[in-house]
Amino acid sequence: MSLYCGITRRRKSFWCCRLLSTYVTKTRYLSELKEDDDACKKAQQTGAFYLFHNLAPLLQKSEHQYLAPQHSLLELERLLGKFGQDMQTIEDSVLNGCSEQQEAWFALDLGLNSSSSINASLQKPEMETELKGSFIGLRKALFQLNVKDASLLSTAQALLRWHDAHQFCSRSGQPTKKNVAGSKRVCPSNKIIYYPQMTPVVITLVSDGTQCLLARQSSFPEGMYSALAGFCDIGESLEEAVRREVAEEVGLEVERLQYSASQHWPFPNGALMIACHATVKPGQTEIQVNLRELEAAAWFSHDEVATALRKDNPSYQQQNGAFPFWLPPKLAIAHQLIKEWVEKPTCSILPP
Numbered sequence: 428m429s430l431y432c433g434i435t436r437r438r439k440s441f442w443c444c445r446l447l448s449t450y451v452t453k454t455r456y457l458s459e460l461k462e463d464d465d466a467c468k469k470a471q472q473t474g475a476f477y478l479f480h481n482l483a484p485l486l487q488k489s490e491h492q493y494l495a496p497q498h499s500l501l502e503l504e505r506l507l508g509k510f511g512q513d514m515q516t517i518e519d520s521v522l523n524g525c526s527e528q529q530e531a532w533f534a535l536d537l538g539l540n541s542s543s544s545i546n547a548s549l550q551k552p553e554m555e556t557e558l559k560g561s562f563i564g565l566r567k568a569l570f571q572l573n574v575k576d577a578s579l580l581s582t583a584q585a586l587l588r589w590h591d592a593h594q595f596c597s598r599s600g601q602p603t604k605k606n607v608a609g610s611k612r613v614c615p616s617n618k619i620i621y622y623p624q625m626t627p628v629v630i631t632l633v634s635d636g637t638q639c640l641l642a643r644q645s646s647f648p649e650g651m652y653s654a655l656a657g658f659c660d661i662g663e664s665l666e667e668a669v670r671r672e673v674a675e676e677v678g679l680e681v682e683r684l685q686y687s688a689s690q691h692w693p694f695p696n697g698a699l700m701i702a703c704h705a706t707v708k709p710g711q712t713e714i715q716v717n718l719r720e721l722e723a724a725a726w727f728s729h730d731e732v733a734t735a736l737r738k739d740n741p742s743y744q745q746q747n748g749a750f751p752f753w754l755p756p757k758l759a760i761a762h763q764l765i766k767e768w769v770e771k772p773t774c775s776i777l778p779p
């Protein structure tokens with residue numbers, strides 16, 4: 428008993444003396460801001476704001492990329508004042524991260540929830556001039572952002588969209604109230620709490636050991652092929668979703684599965700992409716493309732895929748009547764999955 432207490436005491440003092448890492452400190456700070464409205468309001472005073480207009484982020488062009496400018500609360504108040512917007516607009520902002528020095532970051536949409544959407548859209552060009560930037564759709568800008576800004580703006584957009592779409596309680600029909608950080612909404616009449624949600628999507632690179640299977644939808648840019656993707660159905664495990672999607676889309680049965688990585692993806696409405704490698708039995712590679720979902724699917728050799736991966740700037744021009752084959756850009760998890768296979772084609776072949 429006394430020995431046990433001794434160990435406990437020593438452990439306790441070890442934990443107390445240990446300096447928390449920057450990551451842990453930052454995480455705990457963010458968690459406090461999500462729970463404590465007063466602390467979060469205080470953090471807004473010294474925080475930085477990313478601005479959006481109808482879910483399009485404010486960006487500034489710098490050579491070949493876009494940068495996401497930040498604004499202080501003071502700058503924001505000046506801007507809202509100038510455009511005759513209500514200061515209460517700031518209450519619609521959502522917390523989307525913080526710096527290592529614990530400067531909290533927020534996102535605010537100046538075009539949504541406006542008392543007059545006509546007025547808001549009229550003001551957009553003037554706001555852009557005032558802010559020395561442009562509100563650009565995330566689909567257009569995502570691949571020209573650095574990794575940090577892409578991740579921050581994707582999260583912010585998903586949160587802003589979720590709040591815009593969840594203004595009312597689905598049970599009572601009453602308006603719901605957002606907490607200051609925007610990590611939840613509560614119905615004042617029945618106390619139901621709504622939390623922001625992501626939709627799980629599986630993305631699978633199927634291989635037969637020497638080739639990999641890539642497909643394209645008619646909505647993809649010409650010539651671009653990617654791994655097979657699909658929304659998880661309710662009640663499905665990850666493994667079941669992969670097996671079903673591959674069967675539905677190309678008529679094959681996968682037999683082995685290896686998890687690779689995951690990524691938050693802002694389209695269409697904020698998805699959690701879960702990436703896997705999978706294999707089919709040698710000789711069972713005949714594809715039957717489901718044309719309701721895909722425009723085309725095909726097996727590609729290691730060389731073809733490795734060459735396409737090396738292309739930094741895909742050409743959208745037809746060559747000999749066809750569009751050259753290219754792959755999703757680096758930021759997309761599909762790219763990472765394909766790169767992993769090129770570097771180690773056996774990564775999807777696990778012992779049975």
Ligand SMILES: NC(=O)C1=CN([C@@H]2O[C@H](COP(=O)(O)OP(=O)(O)OC[C@H]3O[C@@H](n4cnc5c(N)ncnc54)[C@H](O)[C@@H]3O)[C@@H](O)[C@H]2O)C=CC1
Nearest residue numbers: 626628653656657658692694695700720755759760761762
């Ligand atoms: N980050 C990346 O590397 C990649 C991301 N993706 C993303 O994966 C997503 C899913 O891929 P798809 O092949 O389009 O999915 P999919 O194969 O499940 O087909 C889409 C269809 O599924 C139905 N559906 C079922 N549940 C849905 C839900 N919760 N939301 C929307 N539609 C639903 C709709 O009818 C829709 O037209 C795409 O929206 C795309 O943005 C796709 C490829 C690469």
Ligand SMILES: [Mg+2]
Nearest residue numbers: 655656657720
């Ligand atoms: Mg699909």
